[in-house]
Amino acid sequence: MNTNMLELQLRGLDRHPPEDLERSTLITVGAADWMAITDTPLGVLWVAWSTRGVTGVTPLAFADTEDAFASHHRRRTYRADHLPADLASAITTGLESGDTTEVPVDLSGVTSFQRSVLTTCATIPVGTVRPYGWIASEIGSPGAVRAVGTALGRNPVPLIIPCHRVVRSDGAVGNYAFGPDMKHELLIREGAILA
Amino acid sequence: MGTGTSPGEDRIKDSLVAELDTGFAELVSAYQPGIYSGAMRLTGTREDAQDVAQDTFLRAYTALEAYGDDRIEALHIRAWLWTIAINLCRTRAKQRRPSVPLVDGHDTGAADPDPMDDAAWSERLSKLPDNQRIAVVLRHVLDLPISEISEVVERPEGTVKADISRGLARLRSIMDSEVR
Numbered sequence: 005m006n007t008n009m010l011e012l013q014l015r016g017l018d019r020h021p022p023e024d025l026e027r028s029t030l031i032t033v034g035a036a037d038w039m040a041i042t043d044t045p046l047g048v049l050w051v052a053w054s055t056r057g058v059t060g061v062t063p064l065a066f067a068d069t070e071d072a073f074a075s076h077h078r079r080r081t082y083r084a085d086h087l088p089a090d091l092a093s094a095i096t097t098g099l100e101s102g103d104t105t106e107v108p109v110d111l112s113g114v115t116s117f118q119r120s121v122l123t124t125c126a127t128i129p130v131g132t133v134r135p136y137g138w139i140a141s142e143i144g145s146p147g148a149v150r151a152v153g154t155a156l157g158r159n160p161v162p163l164i165i166p167c168h169r170v171v172r173s174d175g176a177v178g179n180y181a182f183g184p185d186m187k188h189e190l191l192i193r194e195g196a197i198l199a
Numbered sequence: 200m201g202t203g204t205s206p207g208e209d210r211i212k213d214s215l216v217a218e219l220d221t222g223f224a225e226l227v228s229a230y231q232p233g234i235y236s237g238a239m240r241l242t243g244t245r246e247d248a249q250d251v252a253q254d255t256f257l258r259a260y261t262a263l264e265a266y267g268d269d270r271i272e273a274l275h276i277r278a279w280l281w282t283i284a285i286n287l288c289r290t291r292a293k294q295r296r297p298s299v300p301l302v303d304g305h306d307t308g309a310a311d312p313d314p315m316d317d318a319a320w321s322e323r324l325s326k327l328p329d330n331q332r333i334a335v336v337l338r339h340v341l342d343l344p345i346s347e348i349s350e351v352v353e354r355p356e357g358t359v360k361a362d363i364s365r366g367l368a369r370l371r372s373i374m375d376s377e378v379r
Binding site for chain 1: 218219220221223224227228231232235236239240248249252253256257260317320335336339340341342367370371374
């Protein structure tokens with residue numbers, strides 16, 4: 005056996021890993037999510053989730069394909085057939101009553117400012133609204149009203165974290181990622197405003 | 200650009216600094232196949248290689264979460280990952296001895312060119328001392344430069360070259376004895 009022959013044979017020993025190894029690694033550390041479509045009391049939604057909780061929500065009407073949702077979600081996602089039963093049940097129950105506080109949410113992919121805005125927003129009870137300035141004050145940044153608006157506009161888990169309950173101080177419903185009409189409808193449904 | 204860095208590596212480090220999860224997904228895509236492949240030759244089994252290739256990146260992720268931007272920018276990523284992986288391979292080897300190379304009894308991996316051949320190579324490589332096996336696999340199966348191997352095993356380049364040379368000589372001798 006000469007040296008070159010041996011070296012060639014060794015080079016040929018490179019083997020590919022099983023296809024699911026990368027996915028399993030990324031899901032296990034929480035650097036990638038599963039995604040699936042689920043039917044809820046508020047319509048059909050795309051939901052992405054990690055081992056820690058829900059990481060993304062978009063109505064099917066605003067992301068009609070898997071690719072559209074994946075690019076909107078901006079984290080590595082793998083398609084699943086359906087949500088885990090306990091998660092689907094928590095989402096359905098939460099969206100039916102409006103009280104989504106029992107739905108596990110994973111906000112590790114957002115900035116710390118955005119996380120504090122969203123966790124404060126999550127405390128607004130169903131059937132009520134708060135102005136943007138209230139959140140700014142609650143998080144100790146009363147001057148950051150505009151930044152609060154931006155953080156809410158980028159809420160990765162709308163409906164679950166009820167950013168639709170944050171309105172303008174003049175009483176107008178204000179902006180919403182899925183349009184002011186949907187925000188208006190959600191607030192009517194929850195009894196926060198009159199039809 | 201220092202030893203062991205490449206344009207691809209610099210791009211991944213930039214991604215890690217910008218957003219850990221996005222950068223980490225790129226890191227796994229770029230380096231996990233090599234770690235798996237090398238671990239398979241160092242541990243001798245696909246099952247151990249999968250565990251090592253997964254655990255290496257779980258540890259890397261935990262470390263990266265704690266590292267500041269400067270520390271990430273200064274990393275020689277591949278060498279760093281191999282340092283983690285080699286430690287895991289060694290731990291496994293201690294737990295498993297005496298090693299019994301599998302002949303793909305329950306393989307769920309990618310198509311295998313020749314399982315019997317894989318088992319034969321596991322057997323041959325298992326006969327080399329640790330340092331020689333690691334140096335030969337990193338240099339000749341995975342094509343890592345001597346300087347990077349030296350960093351991984353924390354031995355001088357001259358010693359790594361000697362390990363490779365002795366390892367190859369030993370493999371030749373093992374294979375010659377198989378022919379007789």
